[in-house]
Amino acid sequence: MKKTFIFVWVFLLKLIISSAQVGIGTESPQAMLDIVGDLRIGTVETVSGTADSVLVLNEQHIVSKAAISDIMQSKLISYVKGTGGGTIVLDADILTGWKIIAFNNTEFDTNGDYDNVTFQFTAPRDGIYQIYAQYRTSSLLSAGNLGIGIFRQTGEETPVLIAEESYLQVGVNLGLITIEVSPPVRKTQTLAALTAGDKIFFGSRVPIANLTLLGGPESFFTIHQVH
Secondary structure (H helix, E strand, C coil), rough: CCCHHHHHHHHHHHHHHHHHCEEECCCCCCCEEECCCCCCCCCCCCCCCCCCCEECCCCCCCEECCCCHHHHHHHCEEEEEEECCCEEEEECCCCEEEECCCCCCEECCCCCECCCCCCECCCCCCEEEEEEEEEEECCCCCCCCCEEEEECCCCCCCCCEEEEEEECCCCEEEEEEEEEEECCCEEEEEEEEECCCCHHHCCCCCCCCCCCCEEEHHEEEEEEEEC
8 A cells, every 4th residue: 555655656756847947037937947047058968960950939939959051051142143154145035025035054153043955043941132234236137126125034924024224226337338326235234023933034135036146244134032
C-alpha cells in the first residue's frame, strides 16, 4: 500500500512539472517559461553540425526557431541590369507596331529574376520598382515613328504599356548621303508598383520589320526594387 501511495505521488508530481508554466518577473506566465526582463547566458557550448537557424520572436513574444534562409530571403532586394551582344534583334510582337527587345545578357541579377530566353523580368515580391531602358539603333531610318516602351503583364492579361518615349525618326536626304536629324537613341523610365509574379519586358515601336539595335553599353535596361 505504501509503495502504491508513493508511486501515485511521483506520477502526480511529474504531471504537474510537465504541464506547469513558470513565470520570472510575471505572475501570469503565457508559456512554459515566461520571462519578463533581461536574460543573460554566460557561456554557450560550441558544437559542430548545427543547422542554419536562429531564434526569433513573434507578435506574442513567443520564441521559436526559424531558418536563416527564410529570414534573409524576405529581405533580399532585386537588382538587375541587362543588355545584349554586339547587336540586339527584335523578338515576337507585343501589341500592334511593338516588338519585344531581346535583351539576352545580364551583367548582374541578384535574385535570378530575369529570364534571358523569354526576355522577361518577374517580380519576386510585392513592392515599388524603378525601371529604366534605352537603346540605340544601328539602322539608318529616313522616316518613321520610333520608340521604346516598358510593358507590364499580370497573369494572362494583355500586356499594358506603362512608360514610353516615341517620336519621328527623320533624316534629310542630301543626294549622296542622308543626315539623321533625330537622335538614334530612345530611352524611358518609370516607378511601378508590382505584385509578386508580375512580368516586365521591353518593346520597340518599329517603323520597319528588320530594325537592329546596338548592344553593349548602347542598349540596356535596369530594374531595382526601391521599397
